[in-house]
Amino acid sequence: MEHIDFSLVDWSRAQFALTALYHWIFVPLTLGLSFIIAMMETIYVKTGNEEWKKLTKFWMTLFGINFAIGVATGIILEFEFGTNWSNYSWFVGDIFGAPLAIEGIMAFFMESTFIAIMFFGWDKVSKKFHLAASWLTAVGANLSALWILVANGWMQNPVGMHFNPEKARNEMADFAEILFSPTAVNKFLHTISSGYVLAAIFVIGISSWFLLKQRSVLFAKRSIAVAAMFGLVFSLFNIMTGDSSAREIATTQPMKFAAMEGLYEGSTTSPLVAFGILKDSDNPNAPNEKEFSVAIEIPDLLSYMAYMKPGVFIPGIRDLVHGNEKEGIMSYFEKIKRGHVAIKALKDYKNALKARKTDKAEQLKKMFSDPEFLNNNFKYFGYGYYYSEDEDVLKDNAHLIIPPVPVTFYAFHTMVGLGMLFLIIFILFLYFSIKNKLENKKWLYITGIIAVPLVYLAQQSGWIVAELGRQPWTIQDVLPTIASVSQVDTSTVQITFWLFAVVFTALLIAELKIMFTQIKKGPKEGGN
Amino acid sequence: MSLLALQEYWWIIISLLGALLVFLLFVQGGQTLIYSLGKTEIEKTMLINSMGRKWEFTFTTLVVFGGGFFASFPLFYATSFGGAYWVWMIILFAFIVQAVSYEYRTKPNNFLGQKTYELFLWINGLIATVFLGTAVSTFFTGSYFYIDDMNRVLWMGQARGLEAVLNPMNIALGLAIFFLSRTLALLYFQNDIDDEAILKRSRRQLWGNAVPFLVLFLIWFGWLLFVKGFAYDPVSKEVFLEKGKYWHNLLDMPLNSIIFVGGLILILYGLFISMVKESTKGIWFTGTGTVLTVFALFILAGFNNTCFYPSAYDLQSSLTIENASSSHYTLTAMSYVSLMVPFVLAYIWYAWKSISSKKIDAEEMNGETHTY
Numbered sequence: 001m002e003h004i005d006f007s008l009v010d011w012s013r014a015q016f017a018l019t020a021l022y023h024w025i026f027v028p029l030t031l032g033l034s035f036i037i038a039m040m041e042t043i044y045v046k047t048g049n050e051e052w053k054k055l056t057k058f059w060m061t062l063f064g065i066n067f068a069i070g071v072a073t074g075i076i077l078e079f080e081f082g083t084n085w086s087n088y089s090w091f092v093g094d095i096f097g098a099p100l101a102i103e104g105i106m107a108f109f110m111e112s113t114f115i116a117i118m119f120f121g122w123d124k125v126s127k128k129f130h131l132a133a134s135w136l137t138a139v140g141a142n143l144s145a146l147w148i149l150v151a152n153g154w155m156q157n158p159v160g161m162h163f164n165p166e167k168a169r170n171e172m173a174d175f176a177e178i179l180f181s182p183t184a185v186n187k188f189l190h191t192i193s194s195g196y197v198l199a200a201i202f203v204i205g206i207s208s209w210f211l212l213k214q215r216s217v218l219f220a221k222r223s224i225a226v227a228a229m230f231g232l233v234f235s236l237f238n239i240m241t242g243d244s245s246a247r248e249i250a251t252t253q254p255m256k257f258a259a260m261e262g263l264y265e266g267s268t269t270s271p272l273v274a275f276g277i278l279k280d281s282d283n284p285n286a287p288n289e290k291e292f293s294v295a296i297e298i299p300d301l302l303s304y305m306a307y308m309k310p311g312v313f314i315p316g317i318r319d320l321v322h323g324n325e326k327e328g329i330m331s332y333f334e335k336i337k338r339g340h341v342a343i344k345a346l347k348d349y350k351n352a353l354k355a356r357k358t359d360k361a362e363q364l365k366k367m368f369s370d371p372e373f374l375n376n377n378f379k380y381f382g383y384g385y386y387y388s389e390d391e392d393v394l395k396d397n398a399h400l401i402i403p404p405v406p407v408t409f410y411a412f413h414t415m416v417g418l419g420m421l422f423l424i425i426f427i428l429f430l431y432f433s434i435k436n437k438l439e440n441k442k443w444l445y446i447t448g449i450i451a452v453p454l455v456y457l458a459q460q461s462g463w464i465v466a467e468l469g470r471q472p473w474t475i476q477d478v479l480p481t482i483a484s485v486s487q488v489d490t491s492t493v494q495i496t497f498w499l500f501a502v503v504f505t506a507l508l509i510a511e512l513k514i515m516f517t518q519i520k521k522g523p524k525e526g527g528n
Numbered sequence: 529m530s531l532l533a534l535q536e537y538w539w540i541i542i543s544l545l546g547a548l549l550v551f552l553l554f555v556q557g558g559q560t561l562i563y564s565l566g567k568t569e570i571e572k573t574m575l576i577n578s579m580g581r582k583w584e585f586t587f588t589t590l591v592v593f594g595g596g597f598f599a600s601f602p603l604f605y606a607t608s609f610g611g612a613y614w615v616w617m618i619i620l621f622a623f624i625v626q627a628v629s630y631e632y633r634t635k636p637n638n639f640l641g642q643k644t645y646e647l648f649l650w651i652n653g654l655i656a657t658v659f660l661g662t663a664v665s666t667f668f669t670g671s672y673f674y675i676d677d678m679n680r681v682l683w684m685g686q687a688r689g690l691e692a693v694l695n696p697m698n699i700a701l702g703l704a705i706f707f708l709s710r711t712l713a714l715l716y717f718q719n720d721i722d723d724e725a726i727l728k729r730s731r732r733q734l735w736g737n738a739v740p741f742l743v744l745f746l747i748w749f750g751w752l753l754f755v756k757g758f759a760y761d762p763v764s765k766e767v768f769l770e771k772g773k774y775w776h777n778l779l780d781m782p783l784n785s786i787i788f789v790g791g792l793i794l795i796l797y798g799l800f801i802s803m804v805k806e807s808t809k810g811i812w813f814t815g816t817g818t819v820l821t822v823f824a825l826f827i828l829a830g831f832n833n834t835c836f837y838p839s840a841y842d843l844q845s846s847l848t849i850e851n852a853s854s855s856h857y858t859l860t861a862m863s864y865v866s867l868m869v870p871f872v873l874a875y876i877w878y879a880w881k882s883i884s885s886k887k888i889d890a891e892e893m894n895g896e897t898h899t900y
Contacts (some may be wrong), residue, residue, distance in 0.1 A: 006534065008783070031733075040556055063633070064631055064898075065631060065635070067631075067696070068628045068630070068631035068632065069627070069628050070627050071584075071587065072623075072624045072625075072626075072627035073588070073624070073625045074591075074622055074626070075591055075620065075623055075624070076624065078591060078594055078595060078598075079594055079609060079616060081605070081609075082594075082598070082605045082608070082609025082610055082616070083600070083609045083610055083613055083616055083617060084604060084610070085610075086605075086606040086607070086609065086610025086611070086680075087606070087610075087680055087682055088682075089598065089602055089605045089606040089609070089610065090602055090603055090605075090606040090679050090680070090681075093598060093599075093602025093603075093605060093854070094602060094854045094855050094858050095858070096598075097595070097598035097599035097600070097602050097605070097854065097858075098598065098599045098858055098862055098865075100595040100598055101592070101595035101596045101598060101599035101600075101862060101865070102595075102865050103595065103860075104588070104591050104592035104593075104594075104595040104596070105592060105596075105864075105865060105866070105868055105869065105872060105880050106868065106872075108588045108591055108592065109588055109592070109872050109876060110872075110875075112584035112585065112587070112588045113875060113876050113879045113880070114879065115584075116581060116584070116879070116880075116883065117879055117882070119882055119898045120581060121883045122898075124882065124883045124885075125883060129882070167679065167855075168678040168679050169602075169679065171854075171855040171857065171858065172854075172855065172857050172858045172861065173857065175857075175861045267898075300892070332712060346678075346842060350677045350678065353677070354677065371589055389825055447712070449810070486610035486611075486613070486681075486686065487610075487680075487681070487682060487683070488610070488785050492614070492688065496613075496617050499621065503621065503624060503625070506639070506640065506730050507624075507628055509630075509639050510628070510632055510638055510639035510640055511632075513637045513638065513639045514632060514635045514636070514637060514638050514639070516637075517635070517636050517637040518635070
């Protein structure tokens with residue numbers, strides 16, 4: 001392993017995580033609320049009832065406040081790939097840059113053009129054109145999610161590419177394979193539906209507050225009717241896609257899956273931990289491991305959940321690091337050695353070129369198209385960065401390839417638990433809404449209001465599972481963070497980290513204050 | 529298409545995006561004029577709303593410019609963004625604060641106060657133009673970086689890109705873009721706002737911005753013609769310094785030179801009819817002229833065996849459209865995507881026409897359902 005400045009890697013990660021998590025406060029609401037608004041406006045256009053227009057405009061105001069800050073945090077993410085992850089940008093830019101550019105061309109212009117009509121076009125274009133603009137804004141927002149999630153899905157499960165030793169980078173080989181990779185499809189569907197759930201809870205929560213205050217009762221009831229129906233459908237869809245995402249992770253990112261489940265020791269009869277508290281392991285031979293101090297388990301269920309059939313071996317963290325011959329699992333130690341061979345072959349190739357040893361260079365170059373080499377060595381390229389001549393150091397390094405288990409475990413369980421809770425909340429609201437019994441249900445209103453911070457917590461948890469759970473990989477098995485980072489002084493990144501933290505926090509406070517004020521004003525006055 | 533043809537095609541697209549971006553910086557220029565053009569609250573509101581309906585285009589174009597560069601020339605993305613870290617970070621901060629300012633400025637209980645958001649707009653206007661202009665100038669003057677055989681970047685500039693200010697020519701272009709953006713903003717306001725006082729003030733201010741722009745730009749361009757440029761041998765790919773490289777590029781690419789001169793003439797004509805004939809249509813000519821001129825400058829930087837992002841530290845590390853580009857496959861795939869661009873431009877045009885057919889006036893500001 002070359003000399004690595006871990007503090008630089010950590011601060012660069014912290015900065016990216018900070019930006020992503022802030023961005024992810026605002027985006028899910030945009031994704032879902034845009035559709036809810038379009039649906040409300042459709043009712044207005046169909047019925048001609050001005051009350052529905054007022055309703056549409058109220059939610060649009062909140063949408064606009066949220067949208068602005070989403071845009072502000074979004075631009076940073078795009079450029080941070082370059083500023084803080086420049087080696088990454090070169091190493092996989094040939095593949096990763098494309099969806100980012102398509103996102104801009106296809107989605108951002110659509111979003112920004114039609115959102116202008118949404119806000120400024122009420123008295124200038126026809127009702128139908130305005131309605132179309134509202135729908136197109138929603139489509140644009142969701143298209144942008146599609147492309148960035150295709151890019152993210154590719155990072156989690158890199159497909160459709162080959163390595164070009166001459167350029168020392170990966171290159172795109174099959175665009176369709178990248179776009180339609182099951183990881184990308186699952187990620188997109190699960191993420192956008194989570195945004196729809198968030199938006200529905202947002203609308204229900206705020207409407208519940210109006211009902212609690214006994215203000216704008218009809219407005220609140222109507223909003224709840226639309227949101228609860230929308231939320232219920234996509235909550236079910238979200239649970240389904242969550243399930244298929246987890247199953248997919250079990251095969252493509254087994255370490256992440258083990259961390260999500262807090263599973264150290266693999267077996268064919270692992271239980272599903274519904275609830276658990278982790279503590280440091282008492283085992284003196286495993287100083288870095290955790291174990292459950294409290295756990296509510298459902299016996300034997302994990303194999304079924306992961307593979308839809310019982311008795312399949314689910315590897316634990318220990319199996320993945322140390323290997324499990326019986327189950328045919330290669331150890332991280334072996335993967336590191338194999339990856340090192342690939343990295344060394346690339347270096348030898350470059351040195352041969354420099355020394356003008358053409359024959360040797362040609363020979364080494366050919367290795368990178370030899371299926372055996374690709375399968376035995378190149379597949380583990382990223383692991384090679386953890387190589388050391390010293391066997392003990394190498395073994396220590398292998399433990400750096402384990403994500404933070406407790407955070408991943410808790411975040412995953414928080415997300416899943418809350419996801420189930422939201423389903424119940426939607427059922428309750430829809431039931432009482434259909435029965436027209438929403439009035440005088442203080443307990444229900446309070447549940448709806450409390451659900452709002454919880455849905456944001458669920459969103460953040462989901463993002464933490466996806467991103468922290470795959471550490472240390474920027475590209476699964478191909479490139480770790482230590483080899484992706486830009487060579488900037490750590491102190492420089494620290495300064496920009498704190499600047500971002502201060503600016504984002506100040507803007508978040510501003511956003512919340514403005515949002516609360518507009519909500520308090522209510523639909524009558526707030527409909528601008 | 530051959531790889532070189534695709535690389536050229538993509539450099540043309542990047543040049544076009546860059547040119548559109550510089551033109552759309554009129555929003556930024558306008559943000560620095562809020563107080564000098566708007567003396568009353570309603571005048572300020574008209575100015576801000578006039579820009580407020582366009583700012584997202586500048587913003588989105590910047591994002592697409594970045595994304596397009598990433599997809600087509602990823603080595604530039606890795607080199608410039610990871611290297612000139614401070615330059616890009618400062619530009620980004622200026623855009624974060626802009627994005628919320630229009631929407632939050634007059635909203636009640638907005639935490640930072642109306643003046644702060646107006647200050648944010650002013651900061652964005654100043655920094656985005658000066659810094660982007662300075663950054664573009666380094667396409668001609670060079671930066672200090674080294675690229676190793678694995679194509680990893682080591683930035684040698686002590687101030688992570690800010691060292692570009694040590695070259696007065698970079699500053700000259702930065703300031704030229706600043707004054708250009710203000711000039712374009714004045715012309716845009718004349719065309720977009722129906723208000724006598726604003727019109728009068730904007731005409732008066734035109735001289736103070738158009739003249740410095742022209743002087744600074746001509747100094748920069750005059751210097752460019754005689755300076756040693758970064759050329760490379762088309763066969764061996766070896767980079768070397770060539771006296772009068774950009775002058776040679778003008779001679780070698782006559783069509784591009786016609787575009788450049790045509791652009792300059794349009795800029796001058798737009799200014800002439802605005803300043804002398806008091807026309808309000810100047811923006812159409814000066815705006816189009818800006819797009820053409822900047823487009824031609826980008827072509828000058830990247831075509832005819834020229835390094836578009838030169839390294840003054842290590843000549844052989846310089847980026848060219850050949851060594852910095854994506855693969856043949858990716859460029860081809862992206863070229864299909866680029867066919868959507870005319871369609872995108874068409875719907876933007878149609879959508880805007882449908883809501884901007886009438887000029888902004890005080891009456892609309894008081895009656896409009898959504899104002900900033």
